[in-house]
Every structure is written in structure tokens, then in C-alpha cells.
């Protein structure tokens with residue numbers, strides 16, 4: 292429009308009714324022949340106004356509808372707003388209702404499942420904390436239906452005689468299979484090994500040469516050995532490469548290209564392999580710290596720290612397992628774990644309920660030996676495991692019992708020397724001969740092995756040991772554990788007596804004590820009480836004493852004449 296003529300038409304409106312014929316003529320003309328700018332000018336003005344009004348109304352309706360129905364914008368917008376909105380509304384309502392029904396049904400199902408899980412956990416004494424904890428396993432078959440477990444693994448479990456999962460297996464396996472990190476505390480002999488090995492085998496699926504894929508750290512060589520053997524049993528028939536990090540392996544010049552599916556090791560060996568032989572742990576997807584409270588003790592903490600750092604894969608799943616898990620260890624561990632699930636079976640830090648516990652006052656060191664001989668004379672029900680507090684005392688007791696016509700053996704390690712000179716140890720052979728250093732430096736590993744194997748095989752009836760085998764060792768049928776020397780902590784007590792009463796069997800534990808041990812009796816009595824054993828109630832009335840590494844100097848065990856002169860001076 293020309294600016295100059297525009298004022299002439301300002302305020303002029305056609306009376307559309309009066310000039311409807313003309314108007315329609317123009318309209319037709321306009322539409323067919325594109326009427327002159329002059330005539331169409333007013334029309335345009337009017338139609339623009341109308342169009343704008345119409346648009347405004349449409350927009351208002353659109354906004355109102357959006358607000359009222361809160362339906363997705365695509366269903367309102369479009370060419371024929373009113374048409375589509377009229378027909379869309381009922382469909383949307385229906386959809387919404389269906390969706391709501393579906394959601395509430397799912398919610399209901401979810402809550403029912405939570406209730407079932409809670410009841411099931413209560414029945415099996417499983418306590419959990421954490422977010423979105425997966426349901427416990429009702430049976431091993433669920434490993435297949437819920438997680439696609441291979442038939443081979445299920446067959447292996449069946450062949451090992453594992454009919455039902457134990458409580459720790461019921462809960463820890465689904466937690467780890469869901470990719471969650473886990474703190475687990477379950478009684479001794481309750482099947483923790485399978486609880487961490489099974490998810491690893493299932494997650495790794497097939498053998499691969501893609502670096503080191505899973506690492507299991509155990510505090511002692513015996514336990515690492517046993518765990519390797521167990522892993523191999525569970526993985527029977529598969530191509531998984533399961534390796535124990537042996538001394539020979541660490542001696543290899545370069546481990547930077549070393550690969551295996553599961554690597555089992557003690558902390559010191561693994562740290563050396565990483566530091567000195569460039570072993571690469573950056574691809575480890577699963578890290579298990581077994582007997583984790585032991586691994587977090589001061590002597591091993593630095594090694595564990597460097598191992599955890601070397602396992603630098605950001606999506607790593609870490610888990611901690613033990614029968615004893617003090618709060619401060621949990622807090623420490625929490626600093627390295629993400630959104631971990633905590634699984635406790637029964638009451639945390641309690642002895643196995645399948646072990647009948649007894650406390651016997653022996654008066655003195657002489658009284659202890661007398662009590663032991665007397666009990667063996669009355670009934671020796673092998674296999675029996677005897678714990679003493681030092682390797683010297685193991686040697687002395689061994690010398691005493693080997694003349695009693697008892698098939699006895701001894702096993703112990705001097706851990707402080709082991710740390711200084713790669714596992715210096717002393718083993719006493721079945722012959723009763725105390726080995727010279729040159730003997731055990733050559734064959735120490737084999738002999739320590741033999742002591743364990745002979746005991747397992749029933750060739751040895753009585754095994755005298757230090758705390759080196761107190762943790763994790765699975766001697767299935769140990770009938771009785773004797774604490775010849777009082778344990779040095781509650782955890783040591785729980786682990787020592789836990790060598791008996793495993794996998795649902797019953798067992799017995801006898802703890803001898805002298806005056807020196809009385810201040811710590813209350814702690815043992817408490818353990819006896821909380822694990823359901825008979826306990827001396829008077830001991831609970833004793834003064835509370837913090838139990839820190841109780842290893843008093845004790846008189847020698849030896850009764851041989853040549854030792855008698857020295858006896859008063861010799862305290863172990």
C-alpha cells in the first residue's frame with residue numbers, strides 16, 4: 292500500500308450485508324483474477340483483522356486446552372486445532388486411565404515384592420541396608436531364570452552337593468550380579484566363597500585374554516591357595532584361566548602382559564607384582580577383599596591401598612567379605628566404595644551358632660597340658676585343631692604330644708619375618724624333627740602345604756597351629772577346636788572356633804584359660820551368649836576391659852628334663 296493514500300481509507304468499513312452481492316463479486320474476482328490493489332486494500336485490512344482475531348481466539352483456546360488437559364502439545368497443535376482436540380480428548384483420557392492403572396498395578400506388585408523380600412530375609416536372618424536392593428535368591432535355579440546363569444555352573448554346584456543357597460549367597464549374589472558394591476558379614480563356614488566367586492564367573496561369561504579381569508585378595512597363602520582351588524571347582528568345564536599369584540610367578544621378569552580371568556593373591560605378593568613387575572590391574576572389573584577386616588589391619592593396609600589404587604577401572608565392582616567386620620573398618624571401606632549394599636547375616640561379629648563353646652579354667656601352663664592330655668585320654672575325636680599364640684609354643688606343644696602316640700602335626704608362620712624376607716616360615720614335619728633353616732627355606736611352601744593336606748586327608752589327627760590358619764581355612768569335618776592359648780581378640784576367637792561347625796555341621800570349641808586371661812573372659816562369655824552357647828554368667832559381671840592383642844608372656848609348655856632348668860626363665 293502506498294503511504295500517501297492510506298489516510299483516505301482510515302475508519303472506512305464496508306457494510307458487508309448491504310453490499311453482499313458486490314462484495315461476493317469482488318471476492319470472487321479477487322480470488323480468481325487477483326483484484327486490484329486498490330479494491331483489495333480494504334478487504335485485506337478487514338481480513339487481516341479478522342484473521343488476527345481468529346488467531347487470538349485459537350491461541351487462547353489452545354492455551355486453555357493445554358492447561359486444562361495437560362496433554363502433550365502435539366495432540367493440540369496442528370492444522371485443525373478444534374477438530375483434532377475434540378476427537379483426541381476422550382482417547383487421551385482413556386490412555387491416561389490405562390497408564391494410571393498400569394502404573395498403580397506395577398506399584399502394587401513392587402510393594403508386594405518388597406513385602407515378600409522382607410519376609411524371606413527375616414526367615415533367613417538376612418539384614419540389608421542400601422538403595423534398591425535386589426530380591427534374595429529363593430533357589431539356585433533363579434540364577435538361571437533371573438540372571439541367565441550357564442547350565443554348566445549350576446551343574447557344578449549340584450555336583451558339589453550344593454542344593455540350596457546359604458543366606459549370604461541368597462543375598463550377596465544378586466547384589467553383585469546387579470553391579471552393586473557390597474559389604475558382607477556372615478558367620479564362619481557359611482559359604483561366603485561361593486557368594487563372591489559365583490557372580491564373578493557369571494559376569495565374566497567366557498574366558499578372555501583381555502588382561503586381568505578379576506582379583507581376589509586373601510590375607511594368607513593357605514587361604515589364597517584354597518580359594519583358587521574352590522574357584523576352579525566352581526568353574527569346572529569352562530575355559531576360565533584362574534591363577535594363584537605364586538612366588539614363581541612373581542619372580543618372572545615382566546608381568547606387564549600377564550592376563551587371566553581370575554587372579555588370587557595375598558596383598559604383599561600382589562603389591563610386589565604391581566610395583567616391581569609392572570603387573571597391570573587397570574582392567575580389573577571385580578575386586579574382592581576376603582577377610583577384609585584382616586586386610587584393613589595396620590600391617591596390610593598400605594598394601595591394600597596400593598592394590599585398590601592400581602585397580603583403576605572406573606566401573607570396577609568391589610566387595611568386602613568377612614565373618615567379622617568392625618564398624619571402623621566399614622567406615623574406612625566406605626570411603627572407597629560407591630553406593631554399596633550392606634549385607635549382614637544374623638548378628639554382626641558373632642561366632643557361628645553351630646559351634647558348642649566351653650570355657651575351662653586350667654590354673655597354670657602345667658594345668659593346661661594336663662587338661663589336654665586328660666581330654667585326649669578320655670575321648671579323642673579327630674580331627675582336632677589346637678591354637679597356640681606363637682610358633683615357639685607350637686614347637687613345644689608338638690614335642691609334648693608327639694611322644695603321646697598321637698598323630699600330630701604343626702603349622703605356623705612368623706608373619707613379621709615373612710614381611711621382611713618373603714614368608715620365612717618354620718614347619719615341623721610329622722617325624723617330630725624340627726627343621727633347620729636350610730630345610731624350610733628350600734621346601735617350606737610344600738611342607739606347609741603338606742601339613743594342611745595331611746590334616747584334610749585325615750593322616751594327621753591333631754594339628755597344632757598359630758593364627759596363620761585361623762581365618763578362612765575350610766577343614767570340613769573338624770570336630771573340635773581347642774584354644775590352648777587364649778585368643779588375642781574377639782575376632783581371633785570367632786575365626787579360630789569357626790574352623791569347626793562349618794556348612795551346617797555341628798562342632799565344639801574349648802578355650803583353656805589361666806589367671807592371666809581372666810580380665811578378657813567377659814568378652815568370650817559375651818560371644819558365647821550372643822551365639823546361643825551356654826555361658827558362665829558370672830563372667831559377664833567381670834569388669835569391662837578393652838581387648839587389645841592379648842598375648843601375655845607365658846611359661847614354657849615343655850616338660851622335658853633338659854628344659855626344666857631353664858623353665859623359670861623361659862616365657863613365651
Ligand SMILES: Nc1ncnc2c1ncn2[C@@H]1O[C@H](COP(=O)(O)OP(=O)(O)OP(=O)(O)O)[C@@H](O)[C@H]1O
Nearest residue numbers: 453455456457479480481482483484614763765794
Ligand atoms: N550352598 C551350599 N550348600 C552346601 N555347602 C556349601 C554351600 N556353600 C558353601 N558350602 C560349603 O560350606 C563350607 C564353608 O564355605 P566357605 O569356606 O565359603 O565359608 P566362609 O563363610 O567363607 O567361612 P570363613 O568365614 O571361615 O572363611 C565349604 O566346605 C563349602 O564347600
